[in-house]
Amino acid sequence: MANVETAISENRSLAFIPFMQDDAADRILEAVARQLIATGHRVEGFIQHAEKDEGQCCGAVALEDIATGRRWRIMQALGAHARGCRLDFNALSQAAVFAETRISTEPDLLVLNRFGKGEEQGGGLRSVFEAAFVAGVPILTSVKQPYLDGWHEFSGGLSEPLPPETDAVLQWSCEAIGEARRVRDAA
Secondary structure, eight states: OHHHHHHHHHOOOEEEEEESSHHHHHHHHHHHHHHHHHTTOOEEEEEEEEEOOTTSSSOEEEEEETTTOOEEEEEEOOOTTOSSOEEOHHHHHHHHHHHHHHHTTOOSEEEESOOOHHHHTTOTTHHHHHHHHHHTOOEEEEEEGGGHHHHHHHHTTOOEEOOSOHHHHHHHHHHHHHHHHHHHHHO
16 A cells, blocks of 8 residues: 555546536536547546436446446346345446556546445445556546545545536646656656
8 A cells, every 4th residue: 555655645636526416427527538538538447327217226327438338237226125226346346457457558547437435445446546546647536425534535635626517627637637648758
């Protein structure tokens, strides 16, 4: 973990969108990723898609790999009488391993759909966040209000909150990409 802490202290390219409602943050992350890709930037990571099913306790949730379109269904709808939906840890683990290998391709930006309960507790996509820190890849994510304290503890207070506005998030992303390139070129 010392390497991660060192990388965090040297890496100022970390931002998050605080949110209360999932779909607004998801739309912004997807819009920014698509615009960056359209202008020739290499963006890796995940965007989230919620699928609402009539009669279910909640819909299924899929992660889509931004670069390839591959999807992992990470939440299972368990039926109308279920007390809650359940995270598919196997699918999330497969997605995390996939994303970690993509970081070695030196993307311009890593977009991760969430820092949530799993990441706060040391699981979920936390290893992907850590791998990107170590590699010096700028990271953009979203954090739901109940997990902000865990996020601040994890990021060491070095992350930048962004307003839930596509233009502001796109501007930060372009600046972070430019700074990361300058650092890489200087090394």
